[in-house]
Amino acid sequence: xxxxxxxxxxxxxxxxxxxxxxxxxxxxxxxxxxxxxxxxxxxxxxxxxxxxxxxxxxxxxxxxxxxxxxxxxxxxxxxxxxxxxxxxxxxxxxxxxxxxxxxxxxxxxxxxxxxxxxxxxxxxxxxxxxxxxxxxxxxxxxxxxxxxxxxxxxxxxxxxxxxxxxxxxxxxxxxxxxxxxxxxxxxxxxxxxxxxxxxxxxxxxxxxxxxxxxxxxxxxxx
Amino acid sequence: xxxxxxxxxxxxxxxxxxxxxxxxxxxxxxxxxxxxxxxxxxxxxxxxxxxxxxxxxxxxxxxxxxxxxxxxxxxxxxxxxxxxxxxxxxxxxxxxxxxxxxxxxxxxxxxxxxxxxxxxxxxxxxxxxxxxxxxxxxxxxxxxxxxxxxxxxxxxxxxxxxxxxxxxxxxxxxxxxxxxxxxxxxxxxxxxxxxxxxxxxxxxxxxxxxxxxxxxxxxxxxxxxxxxxxxxxxxxxxxxxxxxxxxxxxxx
Ligand code: HEM
Ligand code: FES
Numbered sequence: 001x002x003x004x005x006x007x008x009x010x011x012x013x014x015x016x017x018x019x020x021x022x023x024x025x026x027x028x029x030x031x032x033x034x035x036x037x038x039x040x041x042x043x044x045x046x047x048x049x050x051x052x053x054x055x056x057x058x059x060x061x062x063x064x065x066x067x068x069x070x071x072x073x074x075x076x077x078x079x080x081x082x083x084x085x086x087x088x089x090x091x092x093x094x095x096x097x098x099x100x101x102x103x104x105x106x107x108x109x110x111x112x113x114x115x116x117x118x119x120x121x122x123x124x125x126x127x128x129x130x131x132x133x134x135x136x137x138x139x140x141x142x143x144x145x146x147x148x149x150x151x152x153x154x155x156x157x158x159x160x161x162x163x164x165x166x167x168x169x170x171x172x173x174x175x176x177x178x179x180x181x182x183x184x185x186x187x188x189x190x191x192x193x194x195x196x197x198x199x200x201x202x203x204x205x206x207x208x209x210x211x212x213x214x215x216x217x218x219x220x221x222x
Numbered sequence: 223x224x225x226x227x228x229x230x231x232x233x234x235x236x237x238x239x240x241x242x243x244x245x246x247x248x249x250x251x252x253x254x255x256x257x258x259x260x261x262x263x264x265x266x267x268x269x270x271x272x273x274x275x276x277x278x279x280x281x282x283x284x285x286x287x288x289x290x291x292x293x294x295x296x297x298x299x300x301x302x303x304x305x306x307x308x309x310x311x312x313x314x315x316x317x318x319x320x321x322x323x324x325x326x327x328x329x330x331x332x333x334x335x336x337x338x339x340x341x342x343x344x345x346x347x348x349x350x351x352x353x354x355x356x357x358x359x360x361x362x363x364x365x366x367x368x369x370x371x372x373x374x375x376x377x378x379x380x381x382x383x384x385x386x387x388x389x390x391x392x393x394x395x396x397x398x399x400x401x402x403x404x405x406x407x408x409x410x411x412x413x414x415x416x417x418x419x420x421x422x423x424x425x426x427x428x429x430x431x432x433x434x435x436x437x438x439x440x441x442x443x444x445x446x447x448x449x450x451x452x453x454x455x456x457x458x459x460x461x462x463x464x465x466x467x468x469x470x471x472x473x474x
Pocket of ligand 1: 011014015017018019021022025068071072074075076078079102105106108109110112113116170173174175177178179181182442443444
């Protein structure tokens with residue numbers, strides 16, 4: 001298919017899979033904030049409802065796995081093809097518009113991959129040692145206790161905060177890049193997307209780190 | 223002789239005999255340069271000295287020397303065309319430098335632009351992209367009335383902005399990936415905006431982007447260095463427009 005043989009087409013696929021992941025991290029963040037107790041039953045109730053219908057959970061996981069895999073596959077391919085696009089580096093480096101974030105998308109991306117694997121082992125498969133796994137009468141793990149006991153550990157809290165810095169970098173370039181790749185930007189709108197994209201990335205960052213930081217600081221207690 | 227103050231500059235210039243020679247930097251001194259010299263005139267002076275000394279002059283591309291032909295092509299201190307806004311090397315003047323400056327001069331560096339000699343690279347890959355679709359197919363005949371097809375002024379202006387591209391290749395030279403997206407985007411947009419070009423828009427964008435990849439240009443990762451490098455101020459909105467045209471062509 002022409003879409004997948006062309007570099008523009010492959011970037012469009014990356015942009016769409018990127019958008020799916022952005023939507024995911026937005027919804028995931030809203031879910032996480034239930035730890036502060038704004039729904040009755042807090043994060044335990046949220047986790048319970050989320051996993052109420054296992055076939056849907058697994059279908060959604062398969063869907064996200066596909067999106068992430070496609071995104072990574074083309075991301076790596078794109079980066080490899082671009083190596084040597086410039087025959088040799090200039091003696092003087094004088095970039096005018098490229099940013100640290102734009103130049104390191106593959107590295108922030110791969111770090112995010114490492115984090116996603118760790119995060120799944122940690123809170124989804126619950127095989128990372130050092131957290132309290134307390135089952136209730138029906139055998140369901142108390143999510144609140146699990147999360148709070150995890151983030152009381154400095155290193156665990158640090159890994160999560162560092163991962164969110166990485167996500168911020170990836171998205172501060174990625175969001176405006178999405179609009180440009182889809183061809184939805186003009187000279188009037190692109191500067192707006194750059195600012196709004198960075199702002200969204202910042203809000204996601206602050207929202208996510210609020211959980212480990214407030215636990216580590218002792219504001220949220222088990 | 224005039225009573226202008228003169229400058230002495232150190233030039234570190236890329237010298238390469240041919241495509242297979244590894245090439246290296248050589249250092250030269252440019253003497254008696256005034257602020258009124260253009261950058262290319264400054265190189266002319268250095269070359270005259272080299273010729274008198276019986277040495278090989280520095281080979282570089284140029285033609286119009288008035289910023290319209292797109293032949294001049296040098297990376298100066300890491301910036302294509304020297305990094306002055308909307309200025310080609312030939313229009314860059316020595317008043318932008320000061321006495322005692324050291325200036326690095328390199329050729330366009332991109333996989334798709336093999337070096338022919340010193341600062342001259344082979345840019346025929348850009349022609350290959352144009353040959354793939356950068357035209358409109360029409361029957362020649364009597365000259366059509368200029369106003370036979372009405373084009374709204376904003377559309378004509380937008381097409382004109384894209385048509386400002388002089389095909390120098392600075393966008394490719396400035397791109398960390400050696401991509402030709404700004405060049406191709408400008409050409410695709412210029413034609414797709416106008417009624418005469420619209421009919422073939424889908425086939426054109428497909429063919430031109432295919433040629434772009436086959437020529438060895440890299441892929442776009444939205445750094446926007448191309449726009450910063452462009453001596454004609456071509457905006458990356460034309461890359462977005464090409465992406466849009468490409469997406470549309472998938473459904474055509
Ligand atoms: C899992 C590992 C990941 C890898 C290896 C990865 C890699 C990449 C790479 C190489 C690019 C292209 C960068 C460029 O054009 O310069 C990219 C773009 C992007 N990524 Fe990721 N990424 C990952 C995860 C994520 C996540 C978790 C999100 C969102 C939450 C995301 C959202 C985006 C977006 C929106 C773009 C911009 C697409 C475009 O240019 O149109 N990525 N990624
Ligand atoms: S020599 Fe023609 S544009 Fe510079």
